[in-house]
Amino acid sequence: MKLMKSYGIFCSRSARFLFFLTAVWLLVQQDLLLAFWHRNFMLPTCGILAVIEISADHWIFGGTCAKGAQGMDYLMSSARGKRVLGYALKGDCLMRLLMDIVVLGGGAVLAAAHGAADPAGILLDTAGMIAATYGVVTLTLVISRHWTMLGYSLSAASAGCMTLMGLLLLQGYFPWIGLLSAVLCVPITLLAVKRVLDRMEAGFHDGMEF
Amino acid sequence: MESVIEVIDLKKRFKGFTLDIPELKIPKGFATALIGENGAGKTTLLNCIAGVRLNYKGHIRYFEKWQDEERDREENGVREQIGYVGSGLYFLPQWDIGQIEKLSGLLFQNFHPERYRELCRELAIVSGETSGKKVSELSDGNRMKLMLAAVFARDTSLLALDEPASPLDPVMRERLCEMIREYLDQGNGERSVLFSTHNISDMENVTDYAVIVEQGRVAEQGFVEDLKEKYVLVKGETSAVEAARPALYSISESRYGFEGLCLSENLDRLAGLSVSLERPSLFQISVAVMKRNSQIKRGNKA
Numbered sequence: 001m002k003l004m005k006s007y008g009i010f011c012s013r014s015a016r017f018l019f020f021l022t023a024v025w026l027l028v029q030q031d032l033l034l035a036f037w038h039r040n041f042m043l044p045t046c047g048i049l050a051v052i053e054i055s056a057d058h059w060i061f062g063g064t065c066a067k068g069a070q071g072m073d074y075l076m077s078s079a080r081g082k083r084v085l086g087y088a089l090k091g092d093c094l095m096r097l098l099m100d101i102v103v104l105g106g107g108a109v110l111a112a113a114h115g116a117a118d119p120a121g122i123l124l125d126t127a128g129m130i131a132a133t134y135g136v137v138t139l140t141l142v143i144s145r146h147w148t149m150l151g152y153s154l155s156a157a158s159a160g161c162m163t164l165m166g167l168l169l170l171q172g173y174f175p176w177i178g179l180l181s182a183v184l185c186v187p188i189t190l191l192a193v194k195r196v197l198d199r200m201e202a203g204f205h206d207g208m209e210f
Numbered sequence: 211m212e213s214v215i216e217v218i219d220l221k222k223r224f225k226g227f228t229l230d231i232p233e234l235k236i237p238k239g240f241a242t243a244l245i246g247e248n249g250a251g252k253t254t255l256l257n258c259i260a261g262v263r264l265n266y267k268g269h270i271r272y273f274e275k276w277q278d279e280e281r282d283r284e285e286n287g288v289r290e291q292i293g294y295v296g297s298g299l300y301f302l303p304q305w306d307i308g309q310i311e312k313l314s315g316l317l318f319q320n321f322h323p324e325r326y327r328e329l330c331r332e333l334a335i336v337s338g339e340t341s342g343k344k345v346s347e348l349s350d351g352n353r354m355k356l357m358l359a360a361v362f363a364r365d366t367s368l369l370a371l372d373e374p375a376s377p378l379d380p381v382m383r384e385r386l387c388e389m390i391r392e393y394l395d396q397g398n399g400e401r402s403v404l405f406s407t408h409n410i411s412d413m414e415n416v417t418d419y420a421v422i423v424e425q426g427r428v429a430e431q432g433f434v435e436d437l438k439e440k441y442v443l444v445k446g447e448t449s450a451v452e453a454a455r456p457a458l459y460s461i462s463e464s465r466y467g468f469e470g471l472c473l474s475e476n477l478d479r480l481a482g483l484s485v486s487l488e489r490p491s492l493f494q495i496s497v498a499v500m501k502r503n504s505q506i507k508r509g510n511k512a
Contacts, residue, residue: 009312012304013342059304071302074310074360076262077294078317079284148303204264207254208223 007091054157063148128178220268240418260294293361308341326363424503446485460498
């Protein structure tokens with residue numbers, strides 16, 4: 001509850017509109033493709049999802065790791081600032097994971113339910129895609145949050161998208177990559193949260209140490 | 211004198227600059243102005259007091275009760291009691307006015323959303339529907355007003371304001387002085403304000419106590435009325451300048467004459483000279499103290 005409350009405050013109305021509405025649109029698009037379901041149809045959906053998630057982050061946590069940790073003084077002046085920011089960052093990870101599950105997993109579940117061949121394989125395959133999408137996006141955010149300019153965030157989104165495409169194509173040949181992605185999601189999540197909190201902590205310590 | 215903040219042997223180092231304050235007491239129940247040149251250490255001192263910069267040596271005592279190591283414990287409520295307004299790095303640029311209201315409610319127990327909304331309207335931060343306007347879309351002046359709205363919407367005991375007047379227009383500066391005065395009056399001696407400023411003349415009518423900081427050190431401090439007793443403004447013609455110079459604390463010369471500040475205790479050294487004596491303003495005292503301690507090279511002989 002605390003995670004979502006804090007995240008809800010950091011995520012502005014415009015970011016929510018961009019984030020959720022386009023995600024719904026993607027879900028509809030994916031459902032339309034269900035009749036011809038094949039793993040390769042999911043690749044553009046994963047790519048667009050990654051671009052949306054990385055771009056939307058610019059309006060939520062963009063610049064929080066930038067030099068001088070701009071915009072942190074208000075949070076730093078409160079005894080609860082670091083905790084609230086931590087909750088918001090964890091809420092963001094949870095929200096993105098949920099969205100990946102809904103958008104990518106929803107279609108796979110429907111496909112399996114409608115008698116697609118090898119339903120267990122489809123679900124397993126999709127789980128790997130979800131893990132890879134979440135992992136690559138989260139890792140890209142660790143980098144893109146160092147920039148304050150939208151252009152840089154969009155470049156990061158393109159780079160993240162291409163990395164994800166490559167990873168998913170490889171995953172088609174080496175299914176264990178999906179499992180590896182799932183395992184790596186935990187340290188990547190911890191890194192994404194810790195990086196922003198560390199930058200905030202560093203903001204308390206300007207100048208030279210005694 | 212009761213103090214709201216007591217600074218003991220505070221040192222903070224940067225490359226080529228050290229803030230070094232052996233002792234400083236900010237009086238409780240008054241408005242204290244931190245005055246000094248650019249880079250004198252005002253912001254650093256305010257940031258240390260507000261607890262947004264921590265790697266300093268020495269101690270800061272809050273409300274005659276809490277040490278700085280106790281400041282961050284939520285149960286002590288020290289940070290709740292301090293309303294801090296900082297530089298341009300205060301809010302994330304992507305936040306909007308509505309987000310800041312909700313965030314403030316999470317960050318501070320003593321935040322009143324309705325008072326915040328009222329202040330946003332009253333200070334004309336934006337016209338019409340305000341909550342969707344982003345910080346990055348606001349002018350410097352409106353950004354400062356938004357910071358002020360966020361801190362004045364809280365029940366605090368100390369306001370620590372870094373250069374609040376600088377980006378504001380003259381009308382808003384006057385309103386800021388009124389807000390500070392109302393804040394102090396409503397506190398019945400329990401509330402204090404500490405602000406840094408370059409706009410000494412504009413803020414003089416709200417300043418009770420002044421601390422003049424130069425090159426990381428406190429060069430002068432005291433209640434404004436006491437400082438105005440301590441110094442005397444001396445004016446004279448060019449013919450008297452050389453005779454007056456040794457007795458003066460600082461001096462400005464022009465082709466028509468000179469103007470300088472003299473310590474009251476040295477007034478007898480001006481006896482017999484054709485000079486006029488006036489009560490100085492805080493601006494004149496501050497400039498004189500700053501000039502005497504400044505590293506800026508001037509054409510005038512001082």
